[in-house]
Amino acid sequence: MVSNFSEILATFVHDTKRIREILGDTRKCFKEINSYESEDSNQSLHAQFSVCEELEIEKFITNPPGIILFGQSFYSKAVIANRILEQTLFPIDSICLENDRKWRMVEITYSKDSGIGLGLAGTSLELANHLTAYDQPWQTLPIQDLLISHEKDEEDDECSLLSLLEVQLNHTLLKNGAVLTVSQTGYGTVSEHLEKCASKCVPIAVYAFSESFLSLKDLEELEQFRKLSPETHIFFVRVPKLPVINDADLNPSSSSSDASSNKTELDTTSTRSTICSLASSKKTGGMFKFSPFSLPEMEELPVLEEDSKCVFHQLLELGFLTAVPNSNGKNDYTQLESELCENFDSFKTNISKFSKRILTSHVLKATTLLNVVHNRCLQAIIDTAFDMARDVMVTPKRLEYVKSQEDNLYKNLYSITVRNQDDIKAIICDTLDMLRDSLLERAEMYEFMGIDLPEGGEITSARDLKQCTGQIEELVLGNLNAAISGKLLDSINILRNSYTGVLQRTLQCLEEANKENIESSRTTTALSEILTAAYQVDITVKPGSSFLRVLLEKMKQLIQSMPWKSPPTVTKEWKRKVASDMLSSLNENRLAKTICNQIQSRLKNSHHTFSAALRQLEFKHSGRLIKTEDRRVKVRKVFAPKVARLALESVSMKDFIVYGMPNYTKEIGRGQYGVVYACENWAGTSPCAVKSVVPPDDRHWNDLALEFYYTKSIPEHDRVVGLKGSVIDYNYGNGSSPAVLLIMPKYERDLHAAIKTGLDWLNRLRVAIDVVQGIRYLHSRGLVHRDIKLKNVLLDKLNRGKLTDLGFCKPEAMMSGSIVGTPIHMAPELFNGQYDNTVDVYAFGILFWYLCSGSVKLPFSYDQCSTKDTLWRAVKHGTRPERLPQFDEDCWELMKSCWHGNSSKRPLLGNVETKLNEIREKALLLSKDVNARSSKRPNRLK
Numbered sequence: 035m036v037s038n039f040s041e042i043l044a045t046f047v048h049d050t051k052r053i054r055e056i057l058g059d060t061r062k063c064f065k066e067i068n069s070y071e072s073e074d075s076n077q078s079l080h081a082q083f084s085v086c087e088e089l090e091i092e093k094f095i096t097n098p099p100g101i102i103l104f105g106q107s108f109y110s111k112a113v114i115a116n117r118i119l120e121q122t123l124f125p126i127d128s129i130c131l132e133n134d135r136k137w138r139m140v141e142i143t144y145s146k147d148s149g150i151g152l153g154l155a156g157t158s159l160e161l162a163n164h165l166t167a168y169d170q171p172w173q174t175l176p177i178q179d180l181l182i183s184h185e186k187d188e189e190d191d192e193c194s195l196l197s198l199l200e201v202q203l204n205h206t207l208l209k210n211g212a213v214l215t216v217s218q219t220g221y222g223t224v225s226e227h228l229e230k231c232a233s234k235c236v237p238i239a240v241y242a243f244s245e246s247f248l249s250l251k252d253l254e255e256l257e258q259f260r261k262l263s264p265e266t267h268i269f270f271v272r273v274p275k276l277p278v279i280n281d282a283d284l285n286p287s288s289s290s291s292d293a294s295s296n297k298t299e300l301d302t303t304s305t306r307s308t309i310c311s312l313a314s315s316k317k318t319g320g321m322f323k324f325s326p327f328s329l330p331e332m333e334e335l336p337v338l339e340e341d342s343k344c345v346f347h348q349l350l351e352l353g354f355l356t357a358v359p360n361s362n363g364k365n366d367y368t369q370l371e372s373e374l375c376e377n378f379d380s381f382k383t384n385i386s387k388f389s390k391r392i393l394t395s396h397v398l399k400a401t402t403l404l405n406v407v408h409n410r411c412l413q414a415i416i417d418t419a420f421d422m423a424r425d426v427m428v429t430p431k432r433l434e435y436v437k438s439q440e441d442n443l444y445k446n447l448y449s450i451t452v453r454n455q456d457d458i459k460a461i462i463c464d465t466l467d468m469l470r471d472s473l474l475e476r477a478e479m480y481e482f483m484g485i486d487l488p489e490g491g492e493i494t495s496a497r498d499l500k501q502c503t504g505q506i507e508e509l510v511l512g513n514l515n516a517a518i519s520g521k522l523l524d525s526i527n528i529l530r531n532s533y534t535g536v537l538q539r540t541l542q543c544l545e546e547a548n549k550e551n552i553e554s555s556r557t558t559t560a561l562s563e564i565l566t567a568a569y570q571v572d573i574t575v576k577p578g579s580s581f582l583r584v585l586l587e588k589m590k591q592l593i594q595s596m597p598w599k600s601p602p603t604v605t606k607e608w609k610r611k612v613a614s615d616m617l618s619s620l621n622e623n624r625l626a627k628t629i630c631n632q633i634q635s636r637l638k639n640s641h642h643t644f645s646a647a648l649r650q651l652e653f654k655h656s657g658r659l660i661k662t663e664d665r666r667v668k669v670r671k672v673f674a675p676k677v678a679r680l681a682l683e684s685v686s687m688k689d690f691i692v693y694g695m696p697n698y699t700k701e702i703g704r705g706q707y708g709v710v711y712a713c714e715n716w717a718g719t720s721p722c723a724v725k726s727v728v729p730p731d732d733r734h735w736n737d738l739a740l741e742f743y744y745t746k747s748i749p750e751h752d753r754v755v756g757l758k759g760s761v762i763d764y765n766y767g768n769g770s771s772p773a774v775l776l777i778m779p780k781y782e783r784d785l786h787a788a789i790k791t792g793l794d795w796l797n798r799l800r801v802a803i804d805v806v807q808g809i810r811y812l813h814s815r816g817l818v819h820r821d822i823k824l825k826n827v828l829l830d831k832l833n834r835g836k837l838t839d840l841g842f843c844k845p846e847a848m849m850s851g852s853i854v855g856t857p858i859h860m861a862p863e864l865f866n867g868q869y870d871n872t873v874d875v876y877a878f879g880i881l882f883w884y885l886c887s888g889s890v891k892l893p894f895s896y897d898q899c900s901t902k903d904t905l906w907r908a909v910k911h912g913t914r915p916e917r918l919p920q921f922d923e924d925c926w927e928l929m930k931s932c933w934h935g936n937s938s939k940r941p942l943l944g945n946v947e948t949k950l951n952e953i954r955e956k957a958l959l960l961s962k963d964v965n966a967r968s969s970k971r972p973n974r975l976k
Contacts, residue, residue, distance in 0.1 A: 038386045039118070040206045043099050046236075046393040047210040049687070050095040053400050056683050057091060060408070063676050067415075070668065079418045079669070081411045081677070087403060094400035098211035099393055100235025104227060104268075105242035106252055108137045108180075108219040113273040114242045115142075115216055117381060119205060124216070125174050136182040136220035138199045139230065140175070144209050145202030150179070155198040155230055163197070175201070182221070195221055224259040228266065236396055238389045239268045244275050248348050256352055268354060269388045271375040272345070346374055367395045367692065394691055401688040408681035412743060415674045416845060420816075422666040426659050432543060433652050440648070444641040451630040451637070459626035465517045470617060473510050477613035478606040480509055491604040502604060503612060510613045518629075675736030682739040682760065682774070685746070689759040693717040696761060696777055698724040708776075716777050719758050723780040728766065728773045738774055745840045748815060753808030755779065755828055755838035778838070782831055785881075786824035790890050796961060797833045798885045799954040804835035805881065806947045809874050812837070813943065816845045818870070822877035823856045824884055857902050858892070862910045863937055872937040875946070879932025883915045886925045924953050 064081040101118065105111040109131055112124035123142075129135065139155055150172075152161040166176040182194050195218075208214065213235050217227035228237065241256075248256070259266075349355045354372040370391055375384045451458075485501050493499045602608050698711035708727035716722050729735040745757050758777045766773035785793075785801060793801075805827055812819055819826075819837065826839045861876035863869040884890060893915035899905035914933055917926055928949050934940050941949075 038382075039389065040209070042386060042390045042393065043207065043212045044210045046099050046397065047212075049397045049691070050400075052687060053091075053095045053397065053404065053684075056404060056680060056687075057088075057095070060404070060680050063673075063680060064411070066676075067673050070673075079414060081414070081673075083407055087407055091400050091403050094236070094396045097235045098213060099238065099389075100213040100215060100231065101238045101240060101389075102228065102231045102235075103214075103216045103240050103242060104224050105217075105219075106245060106249070107131070108135070110242035110244045110273045111216050111219070113244075114240060114271060114381075115140075115214065118214065118385075119203075119207065122174050123201075123203075124180075125177055127177060129177060134220070136195075137180050137218060138182055138197050139218045139227070140180070140199045140201060140216040141231075142201045142203055142205075142208065142214040142216075144205065144211070146204050147202070148204060149202040150175075151200045152179075153198045153200050154193065155196045161193065161197055175199070182218075224255045225262045228259065228263060232266075236393065237266065238392050239266055240385065241268045241270045242273050243270070243345070244273045247344055253348060253352065256349075256354070260353055267370050267372045267392065269373050269375065269385055270345075270349060270354070271381055271385070272378065274378055345376070349374060367391055367398050370395055398688065398691050401684050401691065405681060405684040405688060408677055408684055409743075409747075412674065412677045412681055415669055415677060419666055419669050419674065420845065422662050422669070426663050426666070429655055429659060433648070433655060437645075437648055440641070440644055444637060448634060448637050451633045456626075458629055459622045462518055462622045462625055465514065466617060466620070466622075469514060469517055473513060473617065474610050474613050476513070477506055477510060477609045480506065480609060482604075487604055493602055493604060499602070506609060506612045507616060510616055514617075675740055678739035678743045679735055682742050683762065686760045686762040686774070689717070690761045693759065693761075695763065696722070696724050696775055698726075698775075702780075712780065713777070717758050719777070719779055721780040722758065723778055725776040725778070726773050727776065728771050730771075741840060741843065742774075742776065744817060744843050744845070748812070748817070748840075751808070751811050752834070753804050753811060753836055755781070755836045781828040781836065783829055784825045785827035785829060785835065786890055788829050788833070789824065789884060789888065793833065793888075795888070796954070796957055798888065799950065799957060801827065801829065801833065801835040802882055802885050803947060803950045803954065805837065805878060806943055806950060808835070808837035809878060810943045810947070812843065813871050813874070817843050818845070819843050819874050819877075821856060821859070822874055822881055823859050824881060824890065827881075857905050858896050860906075860909070861933075861937065862935055865906055865910060870937065872940050875940045875943060876933050876937075878943075878946070879929045879940075880915065882925070882929045882932065886921050886929070887918050888920070924949070924956075928953070 064083075067079065067081040103111045103114055105114070107130075109126065112126060112130060115124050116122050116126075119142075124140075150165060150167045152163050152165060153159060154161060166178040179199060182197065215231045215235075217224075217231060224241075228239065231237065243252070259268075346355065349372070350357060355374060356371060373384065373388055375381055482502055482505055485498055485505075487493070487498070493502065693716060696713050696716040698713040700712050701709055702712045702723065703710035708725045711724045711726065713722045713724045714720060716724075727738055729738050742757065742760055746760075748754060748756060750756050755778055758779065760777065761775045763773045763775060783791075788801075789798070805822070809819060809822065817840075819840065820843065821839065822837075826837060827835045828838050829835055859877040859880045861869065861873040864873055883893065895908070895913050895916050896905060899908055912935055914930070928941075928946065931939075931941050932946065
């Protein structure tokens, strides 16, 4: 038992050490990310744990494992402690059966040299009490040192009640930092004992009992424990009682009737006399020794079946056990519950399994929570990279759009004033005709202000004449001016609003994209204000507007002077005539020209002001975008790979804990970056394939980690081969070069092998559709495969295709422009480092050529290229696979469109899938027609 138990505890210590290393690396990585972010407050990426996550992880991995023994009596706990240690450390004496004694808590830890001391529980203080063990060598702890009080009538002080007997043993079980604690007896409750003992360890709680029933006190304590610590599970074990020794065996002269009257249950008096008799014949240094391993060899009281059921039902009622217990299978570390061991002979096996489940569940919780943190941070980094890439790509387009739209607005409004002067003249004429009568009536009824006229109404001075005429001018021309302005506003605003609305929204996006940069934000805001103010063109009908004032003055200037031969008399008729003459003397052509000139002048000024502000904004955004691109490179090449590697380590440890190391057998494939082995079963997947990769350096580690993250994060899809999990073999290469094992389902063959062995035309078309569906799914997840080829398409038993080997698969925002892929499938723009997801469309076009040809032979045009560089140069200059005789027009046009040199002219994959379905429908109809006539399919479709 010790050996098995030691391995379990050692595994836990090893696993927690590994988790602490990952946690430490995570803290360093997060600190680096956050310190870099603090240098540039314009970005909002922060890598951190939540409030409780870090404390929760530390709780699971900081403390060593600890076995804490509770029980009905000191005797039952002593039996279990001796059995676990496989030595008689605790005495089994008559006094051990006395339930009214108070026994100290005992804490047993590892040391090369055995030792003993007395301390104060929960502190580092040592008590100066003299121990019996100091006076003589010991193998079994003296009872005097275990008892809180030597005499029953002694009163216990607080220090005595809190005293802790600290024992050091050179024991294999304790070598990895484990602690064995025996709780106090006769003082305190189970919950109080657990609180004292569990603060410094990961508790494995064991409750020992020897009686047939749990007493009322026992039940009350356990019920309280259940309420206070519902997540703590207990291993209940029934220990055998001490054997009954008949008086006849001790005194042969006693009568047979006395011998036959011995009780079947061992009471305290008979046990004490028996043990004392045995002690008189077996003494070692005045201490009675009794090995629990001799108990099965001695006569024991029979354990009644109904008694066992009674304990089970008591624990069932308390909620520690369930009527239908969980299976607690080999890999089930989440559904934990307390256990009851009624057969003491199976104790060592059951406690080992129970301890493994408890400790493994702690490790699993820690790794799971750590992996959640890693994945959350990594996703935030990827999202930030997406935002940066979008900002770098969209901002120049927005600026260009604003520039072009404003230019169009200026040109259109200006052309209106040039082309539509006749329209403005017509507006003026229509307004004059419409308002003439009402204006004349208003003039008749007008009362002059600030002029003293005689009762007859004669005007006696030129000054009064000028004032009277001026007030009528103000009345008539003011109303006319407002009406003309309103009509002009209606005619121009429609066009202005159609442009400025979009411009305003675009400028708002630019401002939001740069809201952290105060200066540039101010520029954007000012630009928006300029746009609003500039293209109002001051054509408003509000009182006091500049346009009204200028227009009024121009109209006054255009009125021909009216000579007066003699001072007139102010009457209604005179007022009407003055107003009529004013309206008649207005020159519509000159007035329209004046209005147009005013608008043109304001438009020019507004356009120049806006253009200058836009150039300033472009300059500031260009500087910001350079910094953004630098930060995106840092995020993409440094931060994301580091966090991905941490995520790979945490999830691999989690998978190893739950499913173990995959037992792979023969090699079934070999690639540039790893070897693929067959595996019968792992994590419920059978059969499966194990890809073993040994990253030679940090760069390859990071690339592998990102590949795993992207592949593992893809939800299951019929057209994509997903990863089932990963395990890191740290012992590979004697621990110098750990191997990463990626486990995935195993399929029949790849597309290369299928075509080589003669896959028929209809199935090849079906696979082509499957491949397109797989690529479309990856693109919908924001991923680009970048290595579509025959060997990266696997076929199942039904010859359905599935994309695999996502080693180069990345989100567009995380692509660095690396030249990756298989040369003959690589689009020309890949060699320039500027590409997008259309490279997968190009690669499919080449793959479709192989499907249509029905052969894996290299295209002749590519076969003529002696080196990779020669092939790349040929592709860049437009070289593509040649047309074969068996290609029909639809297939040839489809593949040509897919491998078009201009990526923007390649078809959308949705259209490609539609076209493939049409081709397959035709092939099906042809096949049915051929079968109906019992003739063979044309050779070109093979």
